[in-house]
């Protein structure tokens with residue numbers, strides 16, 4: 001029976017995919033940098049795989065024929081050599097819609113994803129690219145200020161995204177792993193509606209049953225507030241991304257629904273399911 005190696009199995013997408021593959025009757029191996037912290041379904045083996053440490057690749061890949069891959073460029077060439085040697089014929093990459101931008105090679109968010117896509121395109125292994133836009137789970141960045149102050153600082157309250165639920169990304173991954181006809185395809189995945197940051201805050205407030213104030217703040221103030229934990233180039237790239245989408249509705253592609261065969265989950269449903277994280 002063919003086996004799928006799922007890298008990043010502690011991640012929101014990876015962990016959901018392990019459960020989905022197992023539930024659908026596929027043989028699956030859950031890989032993580034910290035396999036001892038995994039709690040996979042009964043019967044699913046957990047293995048060590050750090051995508052930046054080639055010493056972990058051979059044992060993780062042995063006996064697998066497909067891989068769900070997080071976009072870590074550090075060891076990608078060695079990973080693909082080991083994958084080919086192990087008999088892997090298909091890799092599904094968790095990429096990003098950021099690669100579709102004209103400046104992708106110079107953009108700190110897009111560049112690592114593009115580098116891994118290019119390595120896969122140059123390898124004999126067939127690659128399928130999932131290119132989601134902003135995740136619904138990015139709203140967790142607002143959990144602490146909402147819990148503690150009932151307020152959030154937004155540098156661009158009118159910036160749009162079409163947030164996609166990570167479970168939908170995992171379901172899309174299941175679809176491309178299960179259907180041989182989809183091997184080698186690329187998919188720009190989005191959620192079902194475009195929403196501004198301020199609208200997402202309103203939805204979170206409604207879900208928690210508590211008011212939340214959105215404060216518009218300057219780029220400089222926001223950069224200072226995130227400087228202790230976010231590298232400046234990444235923070236700058238995020239600000240530019242929000243500036244570009246300020247007042248501009250985000251694309252809704254319908255690709256998620258086409259792959260999964262069901263309506264994409266709404267941000268309202270995500271907020272209701274995760275409301276506890278935003279309550280004091």
Ligand SMILES: NC(=O)c1ccc[n+]([C@@H]2O[C@H](COP(=O)([O-])OP(=O)(O)OC[C@H]3O[C@@H](n4cnc5c(N)ncnc54)[C@H](OP(=O)(O)O)[C@@H]3O)[C@@H](O)[C@H]2O)c1
Nearest residue numbers: 008009010011012013032033050051052096132133134135
């Ligand atoms: N957030 C967004 O809006 C967005 C949009 C488009 C694309 N994406 C892509 O989605 C990814 C986040 O997915 P997520 O929400 O499932 O992640 P998450 O819950 O934040 O978890 C990230 C996972 O990445 C895995 N990982 C990181 N470095 C690794 C390494 N060197 N080797 C092996 N695994 C490594 C880790 O798995 P282990 O801890 O199990 O090792 C970690 O749990 C982003 O990194 C990006 O590539 C995100």
